[in-house]
Amino acid sequence: MIHQKYVDDYIHLYETGKIKLNKERILLIEYLRKYVLNRGDLYFDDEMIENCIKFGEKWYFPLQPFQKFLIAFVFLFYKNNHRVFYRKHLWMLGRGGGKNGLISVITHFLISELHGIEEYNISVVANSEEQAKTSPDEVHKTIKRHEILQKAFKTTLTQTVSKKTGSVLKFRTSNGETKDGLRDGAVVFDEIHQYESNKDVRVHISGLGKKPNPREFYIGTDGYVRDGFLDKLKEKAMKVLNGEARPNALFPFICKLDDESEVEDPSNWEKANPMLSEPRSEYAQGLFETIKEEYEDLEDDPSNREEFMTKRMNLPVTDLERSVAKWEEIEATNQPMPNLLGRECIGCIDFASIRDFAACGLVFKHEGKYPFITHSFARKEFVDKYYSYSKKHDAEMAGKRKFAPIREWEKQGLLTVVDEPTINPQHIVNWFVEMRKYYNIKKIVGDNFRMEILRTLLEEAGFEVEVIRNPRAIHSLLAPRVETGFANQLFIFGDNPLMRWYTNNVLVVIKKDGNKEYQKKEPIRRKTDGFQCFVYGLYRVDELSDYNLEESLDALDALNF
Incomplete structure (x- = not known):
């Protein structure tokens, strides 16, 4: 030797x-x-x-x-x-x-x-x-x-x-x-x-x-x-x-x-x-602190993850991961909700698990834009564990509340917290029944897994139901519309911080074949149900007319022939 x-x-x-x-x-x-x-x-x-x-x-x-x-x-x-x-x-x-x-x-x-x-x-x-x-x-x-x-x-x-x-x-x-x-x-x-x-x-x-x-x-x-x-x-x-x-x-x-x-x-x-x-x-300690700051920044903005993993960790990630939109584009969804009474819409549903969150919504067409009305349901046990919903004064839990202020969103009427072993599907059905009083719901769209639970209940309530057999396939199909919609401020969520949170939690993963999928930045705490629900609605939004039938009839009645 x-x-x-x-x-x-x-x-x-x-x-x-x-x-x-x-x-x-x-x-x-x-x-x-x-x-x-x-x-x-x-x-x-x-x-x-x-x-x-x-x-x-x-x-x-x-x-x-x-x-x-x-x-x-x-x-x-x-x-x-x-x-x-x-x-x-x-x-x-x-x-x-x-x-x-x-x-x-x-x-x-x-x-x-x-x-x-x-x-x-x-x-x-x-x-x-x-x-x-x-x-x-x-x-x-x-x-x-x-x-x-x-x-x-x-x-x-x-x-x-x-x-x-x-x-x-x-x-x-x-x-x-x-x-x-x-x-x-x-x-x-x-x-x-x-x-x-x-x-x-x-x-x-x-x-x-x-x-x-x-x-x-x-x-x-x-x-x-x-x-x-x-x-x-x-x-x-x-x-x-x-x-x-x-x-x-x-x-x-x-x-x-x-x-x-x-x-x-x-x-x-x-x-x-x-x-x-x-x-x-x-020098090395300063470098370590810099890398640590860059890593911590990825939690809020994972769009740099590919660059970080490739350049700092010398490990190119297999899938190219991106945020679905820039934060400025997500903020731009905070536009006044137009008058949609009587208009056609597509109902949509998503929940990752009936043990944590569920989201339902209505997608409209209005003057070239896509308004979205939505409501969520969350289990109390889950939001207590991950977002400190019930603990009002526990300093240790302050970060969890800040991460997702469930109680504030509940007060704003954006979601309902239910104290149940699982989220009862009837809550979702009841929401659509209530919304039907104000809007013309053409059909309700959801994927195969969700509709297995809800389809019978919705049909018994008189709704037409469409089941998406392969929801991941529509992600790639709709990706151009989603990107264009955010970039051109075509999506209207109103002042809905819960919906902005859902959207900011979405990770766009580009697969080896070039197709895109909408996944989560973090599997448990960062929920995306509201965004996935919106995507399902966009899937059939072209079936809607961009006008209000009742308003058109009123206009015809007003004409003096």
């Missing part, structure tokens, strides 16, 4: 429970022991490793154990010819993990006389000039701050040159021209998730090999381009880790959550971002 101080230290941190590693890094340790560290033909250049670390900590920042671990493998060589063992390095970490900072240190060191290879030029490549300049700019600013460094390096906004070795560090864009014929010693590809293919990568690495010890660094966080360059690179990484590829085909350092559910425990976040491991530096 070959040993290296910083490699052994990092593995020891994991084995003693000081740090948490994701599956890929656990596999990395096993793979290193099985295929790399047990070899007799390799050696770590400890002097070069120490020089690089000291260089980074003197001119940049204190290096964390995982960064020293990564540096060690940059300087792992064959004994017989002193060539680098790893030409390709893949570093994938959550945003804020210090990828660019570490690349600044390493690239600055590699062009220096401490590395000692003349004209060891390095290009930093990214899709945008702004991103490509990140590390070269940091090197430039560091040199500008220190007179000693200015004696060794000549730096401008476009490149840094070592006076001793003639090595040049510069940035390039992946879509730039005149790439052929580059004589680089190393190439850094930043934000690799944005590469759709390896076409541009091949051009940039074509000049490698003309200098000793060529290196390629692929750094970044996961992204949204699927089946592209990054996915192929990840496949290669897994083959290496599983012993299915040449051991030195790639050095894969991949940090991510193992499962989406792990995000709920902040102690797991270091799996995606090793900068967050204890003890944290001042």
Whole structure:
């Protein structure tokens, strides 16, 4: 076995429970022991490793154990010819993990006389000039701050040159021209998730090999381009880790959550971002607080969840999740309810369970808009448990009441709390019977599960009933109408905070086939019954006329023929 101080230290941190590693890094340790560290033909250049670390900590920042671990493998060589063992390095970490900072240190060191290879030029490549300049700019600013460094390096906004070795560090864009014929010693590809293919990568690495010890660094966080360059690179990484590829085909350092559910425990976040491991530096603690705030914000606005999981946790979520509408669009439903007496409407029903909430409603057409009158029923036991309905002065429960002020909504007449083992379906039937006195209910729509309970009761009361066999299918069908309706303020709920709450709790999930479903942001407390009820009404709203029959007859009677 070959040993290296910083490699052994990092593995020891994991084995003693000081740090948490994701599956890929656990596999990395096993793979290193099985295929790399047990070899007799390799050696770590400890002097070069120490020089690089000291260089980074003197001119940049204190290096964390995982960064020293990564540096060690940059300087792992064959004994017989002193060539680098790893030409390709893949570093994938959550945003804020210090990828660019570490690349600044390493690239600055590699062009220096401490590395000692003349004209060891390095290009930093990214899709945008702004991103490509990140590390070269940091090197430039560091040199500008220190007179000693200015004696060794000549730096401008476009490149840094070592006076001793003639090595040049510069940035390039992946879509730039005149790439052929580059004589680089190393190439850094930043934000690799944005590469759709390896076409541009091949051009940039074509000049490698003309200098000793060529290196390629692929750094970044996961992204949204699927089946592209990054996915192929990840496949290669897994083959290496599983012993299915040449051991030195790639050095894969991949940090991510193992499962989406792990995000709920902040102690797991270091799996995606090793900068967050204890003890944290001042920078890392600030980063942790920032990520925590972003995570807490998702409870009220989950529209950023995909971005958070992809960029912070390095784990693209399988389904793209979105709020059904912006809060400003939901607020815009607070329009005065027009006079709808005598008008045609579609009745609609939804309840997730007769043990918690049920919603019923009437959808109208009126001057190109869709007014919605609704009422809900809730079980007392449920709202006591989750919203502190009965506890008026319990400070511990204040947050629950604020989450859903059931008592306030009850006072406003928006819902009825019933003290029953289950919500009696007759309450819903009675509501429609009462509404029939004022409006012309053409039919009542609900899905198969709900109508199994209610259909007979409603038909006995004289209503036509339509059963939706596949309610999820109509979500995708109606999604364009729902999006357009909110965006153009076509939905009228009146001043109904309960309906706004229902709507804000809806999560739009885009399935693999592109179809959309309306689900919940949180399965228990965040109810969506009123919104689902409204969607069922929209399903048949085109059967309604946009005029009042009685008003039309009155107008005809008024005409003097």
